[in-house]
Amino acid sequence: MAKTIFITGASRGFGKLWAEALLQRGDKVIATARDIKSLDDLVKKYGNNILPLQLDVVDRAAGYAAIQKAKEHFGSIDVLINNAGYGLFGSVEETSEQDARSIMETNFFGLLWLTQAVLPIMRAQGHGHIIQVSSVVGLIGIPVLGVYNASKFAVEGVSETLATEVKGFGINITLVEPNSYSTDWGGSSASHAAAMPEYEGVKTAFYAALSDDMFGIPEATTxxxxxxxDSNNPPLRLFLGKYSYPLVKQNYESRMAEWDTWKEVADKAHGK
Structure with missing residues (x-):
């Protein structure tokens, strides 16, 4: 059965790939982008099945208006895919106030505003699925991407809580956690903090550890x-790519070992 799907950040990368795949199989898609002309090819090819909307997700009022317009146009919103976001490269110390505020506005607050806007519609319908595009680095911290990591950790926290609050309304939440992919995420769409020479060694080691095999093929995610x-019982979390699972497993095993080592100290701190 065809669904109506609202997807942000549909101008390129994952967003455009997924939007076109959904349109190809007959779903109705509300595709948003800051530059609406980037959606012209999809409009020409799929006609009335796509509603293109210009949207900068940091604008809360515009996000609410876009959700309402989508509801009025297609009559329902079955799925929201919060895909809009960008990467920020730089050490924590290098990251300026504007760098930090801007990425949180887009990657976290933009996602939060669209989520809040669609919830009344999904509650009234008695069903819905909100898919939050997070990252494997929303679960583990790595160097050079510290504040980007923080934006995705925030997405993880609010979405896990939200899942417990809306399950009774028939609304499912899924966090999609990709590893690295060969999209423009790390290219022209990314932001870079002003470099400090003190961190050149950290960056050199980080980039030297990367290999071509670590970057998945975007089309393979479709x-x-x-x-x-399509799942009637979607998971709360879904990795994309073969590197997410081993990275998280190793990290969480290390966490448990450290917590075990300090458990006696922690227990005594309870006081009774």
Whole structure:
């Protein structure tokens, strides 16, 4: 059965790939982008099945208006995919106030505003699925991406809580956690903090540890996303790519070992 799907950040990368895959199989798609001309090819090809909307997700009022327009146009919103976001490269010390505020406005607050806007519609329908595009680095911290990591940790926290609050309304929440992919995320769409020479060694070691195999093929994510959207019992979390699982497993095993080492100290701090 065809669904109506609202997807942000549909101008390129994952957003455009997924939007077109959904349109190809007959779903109705509300596709948003800051530059609406980037959606002209999809409009020409899929006609009335796509509603293109100009949207900068940091504008809360515009986000609410876009959700309402989508509801009025198609009559329902079955799925919201919060995909809009960008990368910020730089050490924590290098990151300026504006760098930090800007990425949180887009990656976290933009996602939060769209989520809040769609919830009344999904509650009234008695069903809905909100898919939050997070990252493997929303679960583990790595160097050079500290404040980007923080934006995705925030997405993880609010979404896990939200899932417990809206399950009774028939609304599912899924956090999609990709590893690295060969999209423009790390290219022209990314932001870079002003470099400090003190961190050159950290950056050199970080980039030297990367290999071509670590970067997945973006098109390969489409079947997983379609299966997720079609699931009657979608997971709270879904990794994309073969590197997410081992990275998180190793990190969480290390956390448990450290917590175990300090458990006696922690227990005594309870006081009774």
């Amino acid at each position: 079947p997983a996303m379609l299966k997720l959207i």
